[in-house]
Amino acid sequence: MDAVDIKKHSKKCEIVFAKIIKNSRFKMNTFLIEETKYKLEQYEEVLKKLKFFIKQGSVFKDYLDSFAEYSVQIKDLLDNMDDKFLLFVVGTGNYGKSTLINALMQQDLAPIDFRPKTWKIDVYYLDEKNEQNVIIKLNDGQILNMSNEDAHKFIENEEKLTDKHKKEYNNIKNEELKKCKTKKERDEMQEKLKKEYLYKSKVVEIRWPVKQNKFLKNILLVDTPGISQNLLYLQNSIKDYYFKADGVIWMLDGLTIASKNNNEMIKELESYLGDLGGLNDNIIGVVNKIDKVYANGGKEAVDAVMNDANNYFGDKFKYIIPISAKEAFNNPNDKDLENLNAKIEDTFLSDANSLKLESKKKGIQKIVKDSIRINKEFEGFISLKNSQYQEKYKSIQKFEKGQKEKLEKEVSNLVEKYLEKVSSNIIIMAGNLFDIRGENESKKYVLDNIFELNKFQSNLKTFISNKEDFIKIQAEDMYENAKISKYKYISKIVSENISTNLQMENLNLKINQSFNIYTSLGDFSGEGLLNALGGVINQVYKGIMKMMKINSVRSNLSTTINKIVEEVEEKILKVFNENIDKIVKNSFKILEASYMDILFDYNKREKVCKIIEQFNNDIFKEKEIKLKDIL
The missing domain is CATH 3.40.50.300 (P-loop containing nucleotide triphosphate hydrolases)
Structure with a gap:
């Protein structure tokens, strides 16, 4: 192996390093400019993507404004490189x-x-x-x-x-x-x-x-x-x-x-x-x-x-x-x-270029660091509001299921209690019908004494009235609780109106009194006492009058009252369940609108976080500096 000429190579190294030293300041400034341009592009790309969202909630808009200010600061430093x-x-x-x-x-x-x-x-x-x-x-x-x-x-x-x-x-x-x-x-x-x-x-x-x-x-x-x-x-x-x-x-x-x-x-x-x-x-x-x-x-x-x-x-x-x-x-x-x-x-002035280069570099690092900080804070805020959204979404679903189950149970208890009383009346009083000769008198006896329809209707009206008031209060509470607030501590103190013009479903709590059981004491030939039953009781009553066996009378009475109560129960459940559905639908609208008022469309949350996270990763990437670039 030939001997290495150390002196010769040392001389070459000196020339190389002298060239590096001579050009490094200019080159490093050029690289800083290129790096700054690259970072500015990342800011502008994020703003371009995020400002595409037409619906910008208040917190989202504040974030965009802050992020845009950092973009302006980067651009200002870039523009002032030669200042x-x-x-x-x-x-x-x-x-x-x-x-x-x-x-x-x-x-x-x-x-x-x-x-x-x-x-x-x-x-x-x-x-x-x-x-x-x-x-x-x-x-x-x-x-x-x-x-x-x-x-x-x-x-x-x-x-x-x-x-x-x-x-x-x-x-x-x-x-x-x-x-x-x-x-x-x-x-x-x-x-x-x-x-x-x-x-x-x-x-x-x-x-x-x-x-x-x-x-x-x-x-x-x-x-x-x-x-x-x-x-x-x-x-x-x-x-x-x-x-x-x-x-x-x-x-x-x-x-x-x-x-x-x-x-x-x-x-x-x-x-x-x-x-x-x-x-x-x-x-x-x-x-x-x-x-x-x-x-x-x-x-x-x-x-x-x-x-x-x-x-x-x-x-x-x-x-x-x-x-x-x-x-x-x-x-x-x-x-x-x-x-x-x-x-x-x-x-300052004896080495101004080096100080300027260093200060600009540090300034850019500071802006990037602050940008990452507000990104993390904003992502944390999004995560918090997402959790609140899910909690409120589940709460609305729980309300729907709970209210319908509660309504069904309450109506069932009311009806069962009434039927239990009527069943007892039928057993005890059905035989008395054989002692009553007039048709109208018999009819009146059945409705007033056996079926106790006046009393039942009064109980129904009280139940419906109380339920109407309860549903109205529940609706107001649900609408208020469905809102997502941007505040952590004063959400219960301040009033936050939803800016979106919601098409709310109006509640219809006035039940059509088609089951108005005791409407008149007319005969059985036409109008009927029970709008919900039509002429059924008329025919049954005539059958009762023709039958002399007490068991048959009792059976027909039970069939009649069960049909009446079934129609009443079905109507009450239908009307109130429809209104519960409207409350739920309105609550979901309020939930989505309040989220959007603060941030953006809930369905865009993953896309927004992905854009921000991509910036957090890309902003630290640097262009590779090769030895040939500074020679």
């Missing part, structure tokens, strides 16, 4: 973010002492072509272009709408919360009211043009909402916008460095950085109001504050820099401002 470095200024309340932004740009552009009511970011960009175009991005992907004046009017209107709806919410909140007994009920009620009454602006980002600004040459400077800004929206968080940031300046108040808000910020920052894999080399901490700290205690106080800042945040930020944003704005040669600018250059 300048996005530098975010983050902080709690009025820690001087806007003042620092103005100091960095050395222009009075970011409004100070203004508490916006909309949850958005303001991006300041260098208007190199002097077009003075304000770009407004909405959460549904729309992009509005307008003049500076129109943009301010637009935002002012959004602020007014937000304020107006907040007042409406506050006006109704206390009254509605009085209906709740537990904390869980109150929390869910508040969420319901927020959704119904609060106005949440679609504006997520505004890009403001800035003329001739040195700082913005390589940077897009971003002002963010105050972290503790109370806009009443439960999900407001730095996580709403942090994923867009290539770099971050995190503002701290030097006067309250160990405050509760700072501790909350640390927890939220740790949580978010944990989601991003612990990324913290793109964050500079800035301790503001250092002039006031110095005024209160001189250099010793400043040193103490900076020592506390490093103890609390030293492992979270790459640098922690003291500054007075106010003094820095008034003095462009401020040493602390110069120090901050130097750290921005060193931390």
Whole structure:
């Protein structure tokens, strides 16, 4: 075997690796773009399939809106791959973010002492072509272009709408919360009211043009909402916008460095950085109001504050820099401002492409992770509602079977009790008929004394009336219980109307009194006493009068009353069973409609879950990167 020329091969390896290093950044950026495009296609495919469902219930629609927002975020990151470095200024309340932004740009552009009511970011960009175009991005992907004046009017209107709806919410909140007994009920009620009454602006980002600004040459400077800004929206968080940031300046108040808000910020920052894999080399901490700290205690106080800042945040930020944003704005040669600018250059701009690449990659991972989370939550909600649907479906079937069995038993008991009494009367009283000479008198004796038809009819009317009232109450209960609610704790408190126009079956509880047993005392020749029996009793009676044997009389009487009772029983069961069937049919309609009002057609549930699950699997697939692709 020939000897291997190590030196020769090493030289070739050096050339290969040099080529890899030279092209890797460009190639990796290209791969990230391709991967992002692929992921965006997955989002769009899911939305295309799911929006095909014409019937979209309220929860399903909310899910689609949230999922669509993630799709917009992916697209926004993709569109911004070639943007300048996005530098975010983050902080709690009025820690001087806007003042620092103005100091960095050395222009009075970011409004100070203004508490916006909309949850958005303001991006300041260098208007190199002097077009003075304000770009407004909405959460549904729309992009509005307008003049500076129109943009301010637009935002002012959004602020007014937000304020107006907040007042409406506050006006109704206390009254509605009085209906709740537990904390869980109150929390869910508040969420319901927020959704119904609060106005949440679609504006997520505004890009403001800035003329001739040195700082913005390589940077897009971003002002963010105050972290503790109370806009009443439960999900407001730095996580709403942090994923867009290539770099971050995190503002701290030097006067309250160990405050509760700072501790909350640390927890939220740790949580978010944990989601991003612990990324913290793109964050500079800035301790503001250092002039006031110095005024209160001189250099010793400043040193103490900076020592506390490093103890609390030293492992979270790459640098922690003291500054007075106010003094820095008034003095462009401020040493602390110069120090901050130097750290921005060193931390962000010296390796901007790598940081941008990493932040975009992490941002996409965050969006995908959030998308999977809401998918799992939505699938869990679907599973819960499917279980409730099945339970209610079985309950309706149980109601149908139970009510019919109960009705049959009640009618049977009523009839058996009556026939038992009549049978006794026949045995005891049938012989008396031989002592009665007049036909009408004999007939009256049979109906009143032996059959006791007046009494039987009175009992029937009482039974039917009570049953009618019971069926009406049962119908109302069944219709209410058949509804599926989107709420977990306040379903019994709130009224949820079904939006679908149901064709309900009307109940007909008035039984046709064709079995009205004792209608008259006419003779046996025509009209008959029993509409249900017709002329049967007439003929029987005549037979009875002709027969002299008591057993025959008793047998004919028993046959007559059994036929009457059989027709009565059949009619009662028929009418009430028909109404039970209508209640069941209506209940199933309500069950299906209420499910659809929340989600979609119940028969589409498996298809929806399959689409979502397919996304969850496909979104993690990555295109294979081969060595030849980066050489």
